[in-house]
Amino acid sequence: xxTTPAPVRAxxxxxxxxxxxTALQQVLRALKLGGMLDTLDARxxxxxxxxxxHLDFLQVLCQDEISRRDTNALAKRMHRARFENSQATFxxxxxxxxxxxxxxxxxxxxxxxxxxxxxSVILFGPVGTGKTHVAQAMGHLAVRHGAEVxxxxxxxxxxxxxxxxxxxxxxxxxxxxxxxxxxxxxxFAMRELTPAQADDLYELIGERAGHSMILTSxxxxxxxxxxFPNPVVAESLLDRLINTSHQVFMNGPSFRPxxxxxxxxxxxxxxxx
Numbered sequence: 001x002x003t004t005p006a007p008v009r010a011x012x013x014x015x016x017x018x019x020x021x022t023a024l025q026q027v028l029r030a031l032k033l034g035g036m037l038d039t040l041d042a043r044x045x046x047x048x049x050x051x052x053x054h055l056d057f058l059q060v061l062c063q064d065e066i067s068r069r070d071t072n073a074l075a076k077r078m079h080r081a082r083f084e085n086s087q088a089t090f091x092x093x094x095x096x097x098x099x100x101x102x103x104x105x106x107x108x109x110x111x112x113x114x115x116x117x118x119x120s121v122i123l124f125g126p127v128g129t130g131k132t133h134v135a136q137a138m139g140h141l142a143v144r145h146g147a148e149v150x151x152x153x154x155x156x157x158x159x160x161x162x163x164x165x166x167x168x169x170x171x172x173x174x175x176x177x178x179x180x181x182x183x184x185x186x187x188f189a190m191r192e193l194t195p196a197q198a199d200d201l202y203e204l205i206g207e208r209a210g211h212s213m214i215l216t217s218x219x220x221x222x223x224x225x226x227x228f229p230n231p232v233v234a235e236s237l238l239d240r241l242i243n244t245s246h247q248v249f250m251n252g253p254s255f256r257p258x259x260x261x262x263x264x265x266x267x268x269x270x271x272x273x
Contacts (some may be wrong), residue, residue, distance in 0.1 A: 031121065036061045054171045074144065080140060081149040084186070088136035098252030099127075106134060107246055115142055120213040120245040124220050128254025131216040135184050138214055147181040155183045158193075161200040178207035188215040188233030198228045202237045209240070219249060 021044075028037045043061055052060065078086065090110060093104040114121055121138065123131040127243045139149040152160075157177065164170030177183060193201070217224070221242045228234030
């Protein structure tokens with residue numbers, strides 16, 4: 001004899017009638033599935049409206065969780081990168097500000113082929129031409145593609161390693177600097193190095209063999225050699241670094257006068273004189 005199934009109330013969807021909602025929320029919390037928990041009510045409403053079937057409901061909830069985890073992971077990588085300016089991205093960079101800027105070369109580097117090949121990038125040129133902005137923008141792109149990035153002023157790196165000699169944590173600090181996929185050294189080769197600083201840079205560059213670096217400098221790479229007290233160390237270190245790097249000459253007028261407090265924004269091209 002065939003039995004007729006009990007009717008489902010009109011205001012109750014099968015997905016919510018099969019399980020107690022409070023119990024489901026507790027399970028999601030226990031499993032640390034916050035992405036599902038955050039969107040559960042909205043997804044249940046879609047299911048109740050007939051927009052989602054059983055498998056669709058489960059799939060979109062899983063995708064909500066993946067999206068939440070990806071967003072949290074990105075935020076954590078951005079925090080660990082320690083960018084000087086979190087707004088320094090390519091979206092906020094004015095490629096048309098100066099006709100002397102190598103826009104085509106910079107855009108080519110935005111493809112991140114250098115990162116996947118373990119190569120480095122050297123941005124050099126006059127003060128205020130956007131070297132630090134472009135370096136951080138490349139770092140932002142790398143972070144968005146899942147890479148670990150660290151940004152430091154070169155003087156800070158040297159001071160940190162010097163502190164490691166003093167408290168016997170030098171090897172630990174060196175390992176921390178050698179791990180990230182991209183290490184950005186801002187204001188490289190600003191002044192002459194002491195023998196200890198040159199040795200620390202030599203070890204750092206050696207430890208990062210096969211890992212990418214981005215360097216910014218007001219000096220051309222050929223002018224870095226005299227800054228090292230030991231010509232042999234300079235030749236070994238810089239030969240290894242320069243010959244595995246893409247060199248970008250950031251030429252043109254300084255952006256900084258345009259950012260002077262009280263200056264009225266202008267649509268005119270920057271003065272190149």
